[in-house]
Amino acid sequence: MTAPFGARLAAAMDDHGPLCVGIDPHAGLLEAWGLPDDAAGVREFGLRVVEAVGGRVAAVKPQAAFFERHGSRGVAALEDVIAAAKAAGTLVVVDAKRGDIGSTMDAYAEAFLRDGSALAGDALTVSPYLGFGSLAPAVDLALSSGRGLFVLCLTSNKEGHEVQHARTLTAEGVPAGPSVAATMAAHAADLNAGADPMGSIGLVVGATVGDAAGRTGTDLTAVNGPLLAPGVGAQGGGGAELTAVFGTARGQVLASSSRGVLRAGPDVAALRRAADEASAEARAALRG
Numbered sequence: 001m002t003a004p005f006g007a008r009l010a011a012a013m014d015d016h017g018p019l020c021v022g023i024d025p026h027a028g029l030l031e032a033w034g035l036p037d038d039a040a041g042v043r044e045f046g047l048r049v050v051e052a053v054g055g056r057v058a059a060v061k062p063q064a065a066f067f068e069r070h071g072s073r074g075v076a077a078l079e080d081v082i083a084a085a086k087a088a089g090t091l092v093v094v095d096a097k098r099g100d101i102g103s104t105m106d107a108y109a110e111a112f113l114r115d116g117s118a119l120a121g122d123a124l125t126v127s128p129y130l131g132f133g134s135l136a137p138a139v140d141l142a143l144s145s146g147r148g149l150f151v152l153c154l155t156s157n158k159e160g161h162e163v164q165h166a167r168t169l170t171a172e173g174v175p176a177g178p179s180v181a182a183t184m185a186a187h188a189a190d191l192n193a194g195a196d197p198m199g200s201i202g203l204v205v206g207a208t209v210g211d212a213a214g215r216t217g218t219d220l221t222a223v224n225g226p227l228l229a230p231g232v233g234a235q236g237g238g239g240a241e242l243t244a245v246f247g248t249a250r251g252q253v254l255a256s257s258s259r260g261v262l263r264a265g266p267d268v269a270a271l272r273r274a275a276d277e278a279s280a281e282a283r284a285a286l287r288g
């Protein structure tokens with residue numbers, strides 16, 4: 001029986017530091033790395049990142065979009081990258097941001113969270129904007145298979161506030177209830193209640209969101225689950241931003257950087273150095 005994702009991630013962050021390296025084979029990066037912009041190129045790109053950081057960071061996060069853009073062969077390349085990261089002993093967060101009505105969510109869950117599926121990593125990013133309850137098939141399969149979810153809560157992009165900061169309705173139907181972000185965090189907290197050291201239903205909270213958690217009444221510490229923080233590096237997030245965004249919840253944070261590390265490639269040793277530097281900065285900010 002696989003240990004729960006939350007426990008496995010907590011151990012990986014203790015062992016390797018709180019950094020996740022994103023695997024985002026942008027067309028521009030493929031060109032800079034001297035790789036073709038096709039399925040073989042994204043496969044080689046992903047495998048080189050795994051060679052550089054596998055066993056050295058807590059997790060890697062392949063961004064499914066950059067593989068899917070090359071059709072079925074790109075998806076096969078994603079499967080190979082997931083398998084290589086697992087073989088290297090590194091946790092895999094598949095960043096696919098799936099979300100749909102429950103009956104369709106069931107199929108997404110089968111694809112990304114079922115034992116034996118080559119697309120299943122250790123955790124999946126999901127979008128709750130069809131309602132948190134629509135994610136139930138993914139929650140159920142994640143928890144029963146020792147996997148985890150990262151539910152979009154306060155995303156790193158500047159447009160996120162128009163949905164995530166919006167107020168839900170009070171019992172009287174007035175738009176003055178908890179914010180959407182706080183509601184998502186409360187659902188995650190319910191699912192993680194009592195888990196030790198932390199639960200497996202995490203949130204995505206960008207390193208760039210400043211004081212948004214406070215302004216939206218989102219209690220990140222109470223989530224008792226992992227907080228995936230993209231936006232480190234290329235989007236401007238660094239150690240100071242991580243500390244400011246997460247405050248007392250910083251021990252739960254898995255900081256994530258893609259281009260900030262990937263731009264150091266294609267040389268494997270240079271990638272490794274960039275990841276080590278990002279890891280040291282995240283560790284100082286979140287574990288210091």
Ligand SMILES: O=c1ccn([C@@H]2O[C@H](COP(=O)(O)O)[C@@H](O)[C@H]2O)c(=O)[nH]1
Nearest residue numbers: 063155156206230231234235257258259
């Ligand atoms: O709020 C979010 C959620 C996900 N992402 C993803 O993380 C990486 C960021 O890449 P960088 O190169 O480090 O900017 C990318 O895959 C996004 O889709 C995010 O940025 N913000």
